[in-house]
Amino acid sequence: MKYCLILSVLLHLKMYSQFSTSSSSISHLEVNYLVKFQRDTANTQSLSQEVASLLIGEKTSVFKSTQKVIYDSLTLAEVDKSIKNAGGGTVMLNLQNVPSPRIISEVYKDSDRVYIYDEVLKTGFLYPVDAKLDWNILNETKIISGYTCRRAEVTFNRRSYTAWFTADLPFSEGPYIFKGLPGLVLEVSDSANLYSFQLAGLKKVVKPIVAPSGIETTHTKFSKVRSDFMGDPVGVFESQTKFKTPFKDRDRIIKLHQSNNNFIF
Secondary structure, three states, X not given: OHHHHHHHHHHHHHHHHHHOOOHHHEEEEEEEEEEEEEOOOOOOOOEEEEEEEEEEEOOEEEEEEHHHHHHHHHHHHHHHHHHHOOEOOEOOOOOOOOOXXXXXXXXXXXOOEEEEEXXXXXXXXXXXXXXXXXXXXXXXXXXXXXXXXXXXXXXXXXXXXXXXXXXXXXXXXXXXXXXXXXXXXXXXXXXXXXXXXXXXXXXXXXXXXXXXXXXXXXXXXHHHHHHHHHHOHHHHHHHHHOOOOOHHHHHHHHHXXXXXXXXXX
C-alpha cells in the first residue's frame, strides 16, 4: 500500500507538470498532522491539540489548521448569507455557531519563498521568513506508519527541534516551517515538548492551494504588534474598536490573552 501511494503521487506530479499550466496552485498530496502544544509556556497543564493539513503541490504548499479551513469557509458563507439578507443597508453577522480554530497561523511556500500568515485581533498579517534551516542529519532511524525515517536536528528561534523524515516520500516538505530535508517530515517536536507534530494520515488529493492574504509586513514589525497587544490586550482592543470592556471582564480577558504565549516564531 505504501509503495502504491508513492508511485501514484509521483505519477500524479508528472501528469500535472506536463499538462497543467496552473500546477503550482494544485495539490497532489495532503498530509495531516496532529499538532499538540502548550498554550502557556509557564503552565504545563495548558495543553491543546488540533489537526492541521499540509497540501503539497509541484512548487507550492500550504500548512493550515483543518478547523481553520472549516472556520474560514463557514465565515465566508455567513458573510454571503448576511449580505443577501441585509435589510436597510445593514449587514448582520452571526458567527456564534462557528467553532474557532486553536491554530491561527498558516505557512505558505512558493518555490523557495516561505511566508507566515498570523493574526492579531482578527487582523491578518503576512510576512516572509528565511526557511533555509541548518539541519543536522543523523544516522538514527525508526519506522513511522510503515515508512523508514531518519533523524534530523535543528535550532530555530532559540528552540531545539528533532524531526523524523522519510526519503520514501521525496518531498522536501514538512509541517509549519520545518522543510528543506531530503524527504517528507513525518514528526517533529522541540526539546521542551512545547510543540509536537505527528503524522495523522496522508492521501493523494487534488485541491487548490490558496495563498493567504493579509497586511504585508516583516516579522520584526509583526512581533511588535503582537507584543503590544500581549502587553495590553484590553487597551489595544478598545483603541481599535472604540468599544469599552466591562470592568468585571478586564482581568479575565487580560489573563486569557497573556496566557496564550507559545509562539514558534
